[in-house]
Amino acid sequence: MLGGTPTASSAYALAAKNWANRYEERFHYLRAWRPGGWTPSIGIEGAGHVSAALERGHGIVFWGGNFAFNNLVAKMAMHRLGLEVTGFSVPVHGISPTRFGIRYLNRLYRDIENRYLHERLMVAATHFSGALQRMRDRLKANGVVYFAVGGRGRRTATVKFLEGNITLATGPVAMAHRTGAALLPLHTLRAGPGRFQVTIGPPIEIPQDKEGKPDYQAAVQAYADALTPFVLRDPGQWLGWNLMEKRTPWGGKQRGANPSHET
Numbered sequence: 001m002l003g004g005t006p007t008a009s010s011a012y013a014l015a016a017k018n019w020a021n022r023y024e025e026r027f028h029y030l031r032a033w034r035p036g037g038w039t040p041s042i043g044i045e046g047a048g049h050v051s052a053a054l055e056r057g058h059g060i061v062f063w064g065g066n067f068a069f070n071n072l073v074a075k076m077a078m079h080r081l082g083l084e085v086t087g088f089s090v091p092v093h094g095i096s097p098t099r100f101g102i103r104y105l106n107r108l109y110r111d112i113e114n115r116y117l118h119e120r121l122m123v124a125a126t127h128f129s130g131a132l133q134r135m136r137d138r139l140k141a142n143g144v145v146y147f148a149v150g151g152r153g154r155r156t157a158t159v160k161f162l163e164g165n166i167t168l169a170t171g172p173v174a175m176a177h178r179t180g181a182a183l184l185p186l187h188t189l190r191a192g193p194g195r196f197q198v199t200i201g202p203p204i205e206i207p208q209d210k211e212g213k214p215d216y217q218a219a220v221q222a223y224a225d226a227l228t229p230f231v232l233r234d235p236g237q238w239l240g241w242n243l244m245e246k247r248t249p250w251g252g253k254q255r256g257a258n259p260s261h262e263t
Contacts, residue, residue: 001162001244002235017236019188021068028072032112042077043191046184046200050081053182053203059139061176061183062146063204065227066240069196070148070188071109075116077188077198078146084118086138087146089133112252117146129144132175139179147172151243159221162231165213166224167245171214177206177214185223187230189237201226 032038053060062085064074078085093104114120121131135145153169160166176183185201204222209215231238 001164002232006195018068019241021237024237025071025173029070029109029112032072036229037115040073040076040196041153042073042080042179043195043197044077044200045197046202047081049182049184049202050083053140053184056180056182057142058180058182059142060144061139061172061179061181062144062186062200063223064146064148064186065184065188065230065245066149066238067188068237068239069190070186072113072116073196074186074188074198075113075146077186077196078144083144085116085144085146086135087113087117087120089120089122089137090229091124093122106217132171136175136179137151139175139181144177145181149240149243155216157217157220159217159224161224162228164244167238168220168223168243170220173204173206173216173219174214176204177216183219185226187227189230189234196208199230244259 064070091102094109096105123131150169151167153171155170156167159169160168182203187199189197193199206219207215
């Protein structure tokens with residue numbers, strides 16, 4: 001995937017850094033449980049795109065990238081901008097996809113994140129319709145909703161990325177198109193101990209194809225192109241390597257997944 005870029009390294013070293021960042025993120029959640037919580041330094045770039053989108057009056061669909069520190073830090077950043085965000089989630093989001101983990105352990109993640117969300121819509125993989133309608137209603141009221149980038153969905157698009165391909169679910173793109181909301185990508189990178197940079201990209205345009213229909217694949221390709229420099233800046237912080245292959249649709253058995261970063 002990285003080809004011959006200067007940032008390319010051995011697969012082992014990249015995987016080791018990937019897992020080190022995952023575990024560091026878990027300690028951030030534990031720190032947040034301490035008295036006084038955890039208040040990292042977060043630089044926010046691109047806030048002007050948020051203001052411009054809200055002035056248009058059709059709401060915002062944030063599309064959060066698969067970065068190691070995105071789950072909590074991005075929600076903190078949105079909260080610091082004064083946004084009341086409705087987040088979409090599934091029960092496996094957190095530490096464990098097991099029944100015990102879903103019932104008990106994953107609350108260690110969710111309860112901390114909920115401090116920075118207006119509401120969380122958590123639904124099983126086969127009961128999305130009600131939650132998605134709630135999100136559409138929020139957008140019609142010029143509200144703000146959040147999805148994490150994922151590879152599993154009823155409809156996906158496969159596009160070129162780095163030296164290979166990436167497959168992403170197009171649900172958030174379709175929601176933005178149907179409601180007229182701005183689709184804003186979020187990229188979260190650790191800049192140093194206790195310091196993070198959250199970049200809000202310009203709206204992803206959704207063009208029309210030759211038949212006059214929305215070209216979701218072109219929109220996904222635009223996202224992949226915008227994502228590339230952030231991944232190359234520190235490949236060990238990007239957790240989306242499993243998006244190289246097509247994923248099992250929601251409701252089916254998944255193979256080789258990391259569910260905690262697809263919600």
